[in-house]
Amino acid sequence: MSFNASFSGNSRGGFAPRRGRGGWGRPLAKPREPVKPDIESHPLGQLLQTVHNSDLLDMPSNSSHNVTITDCQYVASYNWLNNSNPTVVVPGKPARWTPLQYPQKLKEDSGQYFRDLNAAKYPDFPMAPVAHAVLASDDFRPANVNLFACGSTLGNLLRFVRGMDKAFRFNVEAIGDTVFFIRKENDPKELIKDVRGFGHTFPEAYTTWEQEVKGSETHQRIVQYVFGNLKCMVRFECDGYIKDDPIGRLASSTLATSNNTSNSTSDEEDLLKSLQDTAISRPLKTTTSECEALTIKRGGSEIPQCSIFDLKTRSSRAKWGINMDDIYPLLWVKQIPNFIAAYHDGFGIFNDIRVQDVREDVQKWEKDNMKAIRRLSILLEKIIDIAKEDARGLLEVYFAGAGGLEIRSQHGEGMHALPSELMEKWADNEATRGVSDSDASDDTDQKFYDFESDDDWKAHSDEEEPDYTACSAEDCGYCGKCTY
Structure with missing residues (x-):
């Protein structure tokens, strides 16, 4: 068996359905039933408006006929650490692509995994x-942002306007000039059922959390772009980044890059930086009656958007390959330029790994799906307008999987997107700052940052959730339903 770890500048035609040998090995796994919103345990609020896909063609919009994503820029990022208390590292750093020199047999996935790690943490x-x-x-x-969403909520709406029947719900809140879309599962700590395949063990073997972000569970990124007349900010999980540039394609990337060039820093410099940065932490000043204190650590380094990738694994024996018609929309929402498809033999050996620049493919998908994208633009404008006109500004969007998309008031008192202190800062356009190192006490093991007064800390610090699985469903996380 030969090992193929290829890199090409264009992937069209590279992901045709894979036909494997039948009659041997384990039987193919059947796709799982998607999890549906539990409206009995979490009742729906008052119905305000129902929107059907066909209605969107007749709704007015300020957008031009061709609605595209432009001016994509990296804004911030953070890593969740595997700590007992909620702890993030800002700006953090994605896992680095470190492929094995020779394929090794990997263990099959085991353990428990959250559907939404941000909510679980x-x-x-x-x-x-x-x-x-x-x-x-x-x-x-914040005054410059119309919409703040995650890859999961935008992915759900994009599926709806494309005529797909997957049920979903999410919360909506207007804070200042920004409308937030907040992912909503049946339970914050809901687990993925029937995890199988190699969607976890493959990234564990082929990517590495570097020294300054050791102990990370996920890297969450925030990008900002213009979509139609809306200035959007989108959070998503990043599977990893490519440090080396074998064919020089990163230097000419049209996507925004960071001014920080630390991705080319040597391992020794990374280690020194980690010793300087990751020990700096303090619990934020959140009201204890509202929620548990969140610890923020400064560490890691900014990675340009053109270096990051999305990853999927799949069996080479399956009767279907990776359906790129499901992948391109998610890459478009997140503006991720690179995609890694890893095929295994059914027993944990990956002999076919393809690292590809898919920007041209995503642009072609955008052009071919302009009608659905225009409907998405109109739908977003509709939801934003209703949220801003609502007295409470607390709504939710619900789609049962058929019929129309319902825009409702949140049931009961509702749930806010942010604690009151952060809401005030966002609405008042007050950027947080902290205390410089020189102001910290010298007789303590830790240096603390006060986010309200530090002019020296200017760190440009997520479906979305873990997405290393073979599954192409954005909000499914690690489900492994398509692995075999």
């Missing part, structure tokens, strides 16, 4: 870490 306010990371940037002003 910080169930009261899953959007709080991303707001802290964004507000830490001196260049950011």
